[in-house]
Amino acid sequence: xxxxxxxxxxxxxxxxxxxxxxxxxxxxxxxxxxxxxxxxxxxxxxxxxxxxxxxxxxxxxxxxxxxxxxxxxxxxxxxxxxxxxxxxxxxxxxxxxxxxxxxxxxxxxxxxxxxxxxxxxxxxxxxxxxxxxxxxxxxxxxxxxxxxxxxxxxxxxxxxxxxxxxxxxxxxxxxxxxxxxxxxxxxxxxxxxxxxxxxxxxxxxxxxxxxxxxxxxxxxxxxxxxxxxxxxx
Numbered sequence: 001x002x003x004x005x006x007x008x009x010x011x012x013x014x015x016x017x018x019x020x021x022x023x024x025x026x027x028x029x030x031x032x033x034x035x036x037x038x039x040x041x042x043x044x045x046x047x048x049x050x051x052x053x054x055x056x057x058x059x060x061x062x063x064x065x066x067x068x069x070x071x072x073x074x075x076x077x078x079x080x081x082x083x084x085x086x087x088x089x090x091x092x093x094x095x096x097x098x099x100x101x102x103x104x105x106x107x108x109x110x111x112x113x114x115x116x117x118x119x120x121x122x123x124x125x126x127x128x129x130x131x132x133x134x135x136x137x138x139x140x141x142x143x144x145x146x147x148x149x150x151x152x153x154x155x156x157x158x159x160x161x162x163x164x165x166x167x168x169x170x171x172x173x174x175x176x177x178x179x180x181x182x183x184x185x186x187x188x189x190x191x192x193x194x195x196x197x198x199x200x201x202x203x204x205x206x207x208x209x210x211x212x213x214x215x216x217x218x219x220x221x222x223x224x225x226x227x228x229x230x231x232x233x
Contacts, residue, residue, distance in 0.1 A: 030057040030207035036067060040181065040197035041090070047073050048195065053100065057207045063102040067118070070095055090129075094193075096122020096148060112156040116179065120148045124191070144187040152179020156203060167212070175203040 027119035047069070055065015071094040098120030105113040126142040158173030177199040187193075 016095070028057075028059050030060075030210045031055075032057050032063055032065065033206050035201065036069070036199065037201055038177075038197045038199045042071070042073055042094075045073065047071050050193045055100070055102075056067050060107070063094055063100070063114070067100060069098070069120075069122075070225075071190075087139055091127045092124060092191075094122060094124045094146070096120045096146060098150075099150070100153070103189055110158055110160050112120075113139045114154045114156075116150070116152045116154050116177065118148070118150040118152075122146050122148065124187070126191070144191065145185070146187060146193060147184040148181055149184055150179050150181040150195065150197070152177055152197070156205075158205065171205050171209055173203050173205060174200075176200050 008035065031054050032053075034053045036049075036053050038049040038051065040047055040049055049069050050071070051067055051069035053065055053067040053116070055063050057063050069178045070174075071091040071092070073094070090198050096127045098118045099117060102114045102116045104135045105115065122145070124144050124146060125143075154177040155176060156173055156175050162169050176199070181193070181195060183195055
């Protein structure tokens with residue numbers, strides 16, 4: 001019952017997020033990107049979720065974009081439930097893409113806090129190499145679709161504004177994120193992809209690079225225009 005309420009709540013939040021994004025008119029758009037490695041659990045086993053996100057920062061207040069993720073999970077198990085086999089090795093590959101909405105709660109010179117809403121779709125493949133008691137081995141494959149949804153809190157840390165000679169230090173920082181993931185449609189195999197996730201890693205402030213580039217370009221154009229006016233008789 002609680003799991004069903006959680007899924008409907010996340011769906012309701014996703015609809016509310018879409019309405020909010022569509023209602024706001026963008027005045028400023030800057031590119032953003034992140035390597036997104038997360039630590040979590042599938043079926044009570046720890047996994048590393050490898051991912052990458054690209055998007056835009058709108059009005060300096062929220063991010064929207066897409067992400068792609070991959071998980072490979074290996075486990076050695078004893079198949080006690082099957083009288084015809086004494087063990088099996090399972091490999092699970094999970095691929096999924098997401099759309100995300102990330103509004104900022106606050107943005108200071110050295111720390112930023114945001115809330116991350118995600119909704120995705122993906123495929124999983126489960127390949128089982130089973131060994132029978134007579135020594136014969138065979139492979140069994142299963143496929144399933146997942147619709148993951150997640151909500152989390154993210155903190156970005158960076159150095160205070162640097163002088164021009166060390167300005168590059170303001171383009172990199174540290175990101176710490178934690179959240180809760182649930183699968184809206186339960187897989188038919190009974191696999192459990194629900195649970196907490198967390199992440200600690202470096203981040204690149206591509207929006208800062210873009211803003212500095214635009215400022216320098218505008219300054220060059222202004223200087224060129226001033227020189228042209230000064231040289232015109």
